[in-house]
Amino acid sequence: MINKNHISTKIFIIVMMIFLFLPFFNKSYGVEPDEVLEDKKLELRARDISKNIRCMICQNQSIDESSAPLAKDLRIIIRSKIKEGKKNDEIYEFLTDRYGDFILLKPPFKLTTLALWFLPFIFFVIGVYVVLSHNKKSK
Amino acid sequence: MTSYLGNFLLWSSLFFAISQFFISRKINQQNLKFIGVSVIGLLISSTASFFLLMYAYVISDFSLLNVFQNSHTTKPLLYKVSGVWGNHEGSMLLWILVLTIFNYFIFKLNSKKNYFFILKSLETQALITIGFILFTVLTSNPFERMISNEQDGLGFNPILQDPALAIHPPLLYIGYVGFSAAFSMSIATLKLNNEEKILWFNYMKPFVVAAWSFLSIGIALGSIWAYYELGWGGWWFWDPVENASFMPWLLGTALLHSLIIVEKRKSLQAWVLFLSILTFLLSVVGTFLVRSGILTSVHTFALDPSRGIYILIFTALLGGYSLILFGNNSKKYFNKNYFTFFSKEGSILVNNILMVVVCSTVFLGTVYPLLIEALTSNKISVGEPYYNSTVVPIIMPAILIMGIGPILSWGKEDKLKIFKKILPSIFLTAIMTMIVFLFYQSYSLIGVAGITLAFWIIFNNIMILIKKVKNHSLGMIVAHLGIGLLILGITGSSVWQEEKISRMKINNNVQVNKYNIVFKEIKEIKRSNYLALQGNFVVHDNKKNIVTKLKPENRFYPITNIFTTEASIHTSLLGDLYIVIGEGNLNDGWVVRIYYNPLVIWIWIGAFAIFAGGIISVNSNLKKLKNLS
Known part of the structure; x- marks a missing residue:
């Protein structure tokens, strides 16, 4: 007689062995220790850039937060560019040349994004105008 | 069957x-x-x-x-x-x-x-x-x-299996749908004959306050879920779906405050009618955005265009009908009223405008990528950095005014008198801000601004309680105190977060903030619906006393074939120690992420205070309504 429990325990152990010795994907974390640059200042720059770069295959995550392989590749590319002495602007340009503006979480100033960047300011000015026009003193 | x-x-x-x-x-x-x-x-x-x-x-x-x-x-x-x-x-x-x-x-x-x-x-x-x-x-x-x-x-997506997320949708829906009552009453008011007189705003107010309170706590629980479940210590991502709930909240905030003016001064009636229509429409638009699947976002679980089109047509009909009705019938509710800037109604008006400006900005950021994609072939992203640089500067003056608003009297106030009233809170705020910065030894402009504003709100409200100002509303004070605590938590956790990412083997240790953390063991555990690897970390303080043991997990749900991380968190009033365990093996060690998130608990305490304040206020508004009829 084979005990049913016994089998499930065996399966469990096998699955766990696979777990323990094969690195596996996980959805929700980013930077890994072997990517980190030794120079703290450079690493901080890399982190700042990565926070502004969208993980293209994820949903609303920056590459700093994502564990997708593509995100990891981009993090490594950014760090090697920094080590080469490239400036932030050059790195952004390198990325947008390949992936388009979609990769930037902070949209760039452009003709198509004029409204995006200026409308909040205009909303604010209209707001101030409304307040002033209701002020007794101004009458 | x-x-x-x-x-x-x-x-x-x-x-x-x-x-x-x-x-x-x-x-x-x-x-x-x-x-x-x-x-x-x-x-x-x-x-x-x-x-x-x-x-x-x-x-x-x-x-x-x-x-x-x-x-x-x-x-x-x-x-x-x-x-x-x-x-x-x-x-x-x-x-x-x-x-x-x-x-x-x-x-x-x-x-x-x-x-x-x-x-x-x-x-x-x-x-x-x-x-x-x-x-x-x-x-x-x-x-x-x-x-x-x-x-x-x-099976069911395990990332959604969380107590906070289990009750998050019902609370959020009470919020969204509660605004439907304000909408219906607004339409009813617009349809009234000239002979039919009713204090409609007194009927509307308890519904608005209730909807707003539940929306607040619903949003907060969503954030709590993100913080505990998503595993990188964040709790707000400016995700389009989050924005969809935040926009009605902003308008709801404006609505409930301007209802106070209507109640006391009978002015701004047309504005309130308009705002209550808009708030509910935004709730429905939010549903459209979420349900249609036109947003690429972590929350979307519907991808059927027929639904999107139905809701779009429904919203268009509802919106068209109500706005045309407003255009035709609102004339009698317009009245030219002027306020002095330094009065209670003045401060409410300013905050109203700022809430609407913030809401418009969030709306712009949410729909702009969709517009660009539809009009040109380009795709752009509007993420956290955009909102941080647009929303934050607009919301700061609103918070500054929020501290002083409740102290001001209706009608008009002498400026010198105001100054005398707020002198103690200015003094206390300055002292507390300095103490906080001496404690953290780290200075940033946004940090100084956030902490100052938080204490400014807190002390002003405490002063109202101490001085027993006449006619103050307890609900308002509790909710405003909640906002103060919320800002304290938000500032602390975003300015002073510490992070340590390292590969750890058994018995390795790392130092984060005042904690020394030792990786003791890793073991397999089995539950009815998942298998997991569980790390065991012993946390010591400076004096080498054991503070706690943290057990982050990596779970595998065989039914849906999904891996999740389960953060393990030690919470204290000063900050959370947050551990997530990642990929690894026995030979090379495991990737361990440790965060110290200062003052996070105050975000949740603040949110619950906001909810409690709201409920107190619903109660007192219902009493008022009973006395009417």
């Missing part, structure tokens, strides 16, 4: 809603009796359909497609129950249920004096209910039958 019964209940809900609509169109007092039958029939049918689906989930009745697709026999009972609204079809039943409950509350307010107003409100409420029941029946029927005979279901 379940399917037939469920469909029958849906159709009977529709029948009662339609009968409510037709009865409510004849305005006379006798009709209240008839409409009572419809209102209660509607409530009973929608409640029954909701609990029928819940029952089907609990007993794992796989004769329903919906249960088969979203549940599994091994799922814990709590998540079987919450599974009802964890999917699109079921959540529509919840939406309808909440709608009919509010419908009933509106009906219960009826009396000899106000029946014409209540009937008119119930008419619009019936229309909205019909719209959503039809939507459910036509595009998202949770009672659709399963064709084949299945022994077990497909």
